[in-house]
Amino acid sequence: MPFKRYVEIGRVALVNYGKDYGKLVVIVDVVDQNRALVDAPDMVRGQMNFKRLTLTDITIDIPRVPKKKTLIEAMEKADVKTKWENSSWGRKLIVQKRRASLNDFDRFKLMLAKIKRAGVVRQELAKLKKENAS
C-alpha cells in the first residue's frame, strides 16, 4: 500500500477545515514540513497547514508560485472543474449540498418519489419471484 497522492506543486486539494471549508485549492509552494502555500482563482494566496487539506487525484502543470493569471490558465487547460465534478468524490459533494438545501416541500416531493420508485421495484421483484417459482 504505497502512497498514490503526493504533495507536489500543482496538486489540487480540498480544504476540510476553516474559513475556506469545501473549496478546491492548488498547492503552489511548500513552506515547511507542515504548511503549504495555497492558491485558488477566487482567493488570496496564503499558507495553510497540510492538516487542513485533503489531497485529490487532480494535478495541474504550473511553475513554483505562478502568477494568478498563469494559475487560472493552467486550471482551465487541465479542466479541473469538470474533472472534479465528474469524479465520484465531487459528485457526492454536489449531492450532499443539494440535499442540504432542500425545501420542506422538496423533501415531501422526494418522499413521494422514493415511495413510487420502491413500489415499481417491488412490483418487478414480485414478477421475477413469480417467474422463478413457477
Place this chain on the structure above:
Amino acid sequence: MAAKRKTPVKSRNPDLIRGVGKYSRSKMYHKRGLWAIKAKHGGVFPRHDPQPKAPAAAEKPPKFYPADDVKKPLLNKRKPKPTKLRASITPGTVLILLAGRFMGKRVVFLKQLPSGLLLVTGPFKINGVPLRRVNQSYVIATSTKVDISGVNVEKFDDKYFAKEVDKKKKKNEGEFFEAEKEDKKKLPEDKKEDQKAVDASLLKSIEGVPDLKAYLAARFSLKSGMKPHELVF
C-alpha cells in the same frame, strides 16, 4: 449715530468653541425671522398684538375637598402596534403550525390582523384547518408560496373571531346537564360560507401546482436524522 436699542442684543447663536457657532446659516436664517421680514409687511417682522381675551368666569371655590390627597396616575399615550411580521411571512406563504389542535399541519397564511395574530386557513377541504388566528411565535414559515391574489380577506378582523356571549345563565342543577347537551354550539352558516368563499380561489391555485394539495394535507413531523437547526424550510 445709530439709535441705541433698549437692551443690548444677545447673540442668538451661542458659541460652541470660539469661532464656531452652534447653529448653521440656514438655522440662523430661521431664528432671526428673515423669512418673515418681507416688503409686504413693511420691511419689519410682523407683530400680532394679543387679541383681547374674553373675561374669564370667576372661579368658585370647590364645595368638597377630599380628606387625603389623591394621586393622579401618570398619563399614558402609548398606542400598541401589531407585532412586527417576520420577513419570511408574506401573504400566501405555507406555514407549519407548531402547537395546538392542528400541530404539524401545513397551512396557508392570509394576512396579519390588527391584533398582531396571523389569519390562516387550511384550506378547510384539504386539511381541516378553518379560518383561524395563530400567533407568529408558534409557526415555522416555509419558503413555499401559494398564489393568493384571488382571495378577498378584507372583511376579517379580530372582532370576527370574538367569542359569542351567552346572555342566559341557568343555575338550576337539575336542568344543567340537559341544557349542556342542547347548548353544543353550531357553527353559524355565514361563517361556513365565508370559509367556502376564501377557499374556492385558493383551491384553484393550489391544484395548479403538482403535489401541493397532498403536501398541505400531510402533517409535518421530525423524523430520525432530521436536525432542525440544519433543515432549510
